[in-house]
Amino acid sequence: MAAAAFLGASRAAPALLLPSRGLPRRLLVSAASSSSSSGAAGGVVEFQGKVGFLGLGIMGAPMASNLIKAGCDVTVWNRTKSKCDPLLSLGAKYEPSPAGVASSCDVTFAMLADPQSAAEVACGANGAAEGLAPGKGYVDVSTVDGATSKLIGEHITSTGASFLEAPVSGSKKPAEDGLLIFLTAGDESLYKRVAPLLDVMGKSRFYLGDVGNGAAMKLVVNMVMGSMMVSFSEGLLLSEKVGLDPNTLVEVISQGAISAPMFSLKGPSMVKAAYPTAFPLKHQQxxxxxxxxxxxxxxxxxxxxxxxxxxxxxxxxxxxADHDFSAVIEALKAKVENSQQ
Ligand SMILES: NC(=O)C1=CN([C@@H]2O[C@H](COP(=O)(O)OP(=O)(O)OC[C@H]3O[C@@H](n4cnc5c(N)ncnc54)[C@H](OP(=O)(O)O)[C@@H]3O)[C@@H](O)[C@H]2O)C=CC1
Ligand SMILES: O=CCCC(=O)O
Structure with a gap:
């Protein structure tokens, strides 16, 4: 199905290989339209078509990199051009504008900072929409609100192209390991068409219906995460204040009902007041x-x-703003200090 959907490809791409999860293997694709897929079932499908990628930040770079390593024909663009260099070394092509990428590719992904940049890159001057046409697809994987996603979707579909929103759950490491969770909504045939690509970059995918539902699901997940991080920060500080070792708290939490990878991953560095950026605090806010x-x-x-x-x-x-979002604990420390003066 996917190969047929990518008619118009200028060359036959090799069969995809799944990266970073053990030995490379041929991409397996489920032919059925399921709401999620972890470890796809079905026949071996050769994926053909050119793939564009706009936005090569913390998330976009490893996602595009995995597509290249899987054998995709990838063309990239990023506002700060130097961030394209590592991808070009891996074999990506470059176009000097989002419009150029979209016009030279069958499907274009966008991973941008926020609603403003996502809308600008899709709909602005030299934006992706200018390069789109019937038969092409645009997949926005940025985290934006539903209204922005609908606006982008309307702009994209007015060109005759199809649109899918597909924000991701999972951070820098899952992006590197091809273990993201896609929360998709919009054009279902585009969803099926890009499923082999989503399966290269992710471990599961959900199709949630109308545009806006993917964005809403992502925001609900991240609001829970943001609150959990604040609560965890309060616990770390309080444990220390009452004479406990916060490292022991991290371990106790890891063994109980509220255990979460986020606490085990970020806790030890938070205790050391180190916040290496995986998910920038400005994006969490x-x-x-x-x-x-x-x-x-x-x-x-x-x-x-x-x-x-x-x-x-x-x-x-x-x-x-540019530290990891776990640095929110520093704002709490400042609040505690102020309250004691
Ligand atoms: N990091 C994470 O853990 C996760 C992030 N997300 C979401 O993914 C998206 C990207 O996140 P992440 O990669 O971490 O962010 P980064 O800040 O690392 O990257 C942001 C990207 O957007 C580009 N950009 C920003 N403003 C503009 C603009 N006005 N015009 C064109 N391009 C622009 C940047 O270009 P330039 O390089 O020129 O600055 C860069 O490519 C965000 O929506 C975020 O909320 C989702 C899941 C996890
Ligand atoms: O949007 C960022 C999400 C980060 C994560 O899911 O770990």
Whole structure:
């Protein structure tokens, strides 16, 4: 199915290999339209077509890299051109604008910072829409709100191309390991068409219906995550204040019902006040801001998220925007100090 869907490809691409999960193997694709797939079932499918990738930040670079390593014919663009270099070394091609990428590729992915940049790259001057046409697809994997996603979708589909939103759960390491979780919505035939590519970059995929549902699911997940991180930070600080070893707290939590990979992964470095960036704090605050607006749109109070958002805003004003979001603990430390003066 996927190969047939990519008619118009200028050359036959080799069969895809799944990266980073043991030995390379031929890509297996489920022919059925399922809501999720972890370890696809079905026949071996040769995937053909050119793939564009716009936005090579923390997430976009490893995602594009996995596509290249899997044998895809990939063309990249990034606002800061130097970030394309590692991908070009792996064999990617370069186009000087999103429009150029979209016009030379069958399907184009975009992984951009926020609603503004996602809309600009898709719909602005020299944006992807200018290079799109019937038969092409645009897949936005950035985390944005539903309204922005709908706006982008309408702009894309007005060219005759098809649109899928597909934000991801999972951070830098899962992106590197091809273990992301795709939360897709929009054109279902495009979803099926790009499934082999999603399976290269991810471990599972959900198709959630109309455009906006993927964005909403992503924001709900991230608002839970942002609040959990604040609660965890409060626990780490309190444990230390009452004379406990916060490292022991991390271990105790890891063995109980509230165990989460995030706590085990970030806890030890947070205790050392180190915040190597996997998920930038500015993006987590953006997601909380968007989740608050989503909740307001259906008149649901989310007071814990609102409180957490204030702390992320405080952390940004302390200059921590580009640190990992676990640096929110520093805003809490500052609050504790102020309250004791
Ligand atoms: N990091 C993570 O753990 C995860 C992030 N996400 C989401 O994925 C998206 C990307 O995140 P991440 O890779 O971490 O972010 P980065 O900040 O590392 O990368 C952002 C990308 O957007 C580009 N960009 C920003 N503003 C503009 C603009 N005005 N015009 C064109 N390009 C622009 C940047 O280009 P340039 O290089 O020129 O700055 C860069 O390519 C965000 O929506 C984030 O919320 C989702 C899951 C996990
Ligand atoms: O949007 C970022 C999500 C990070 C994660 O899922 O670990």
């Amino acid at each position: 953006k997601d909380l801001r968007l989740a608050l607006a989503l909740a307001e749109s259906v008149s649901q109070p989310i007071p814990t998220v609102a409180a957490a958002n204030e702390l992320y805003k405080a952390a940004k004003s302390l200059g921590l």
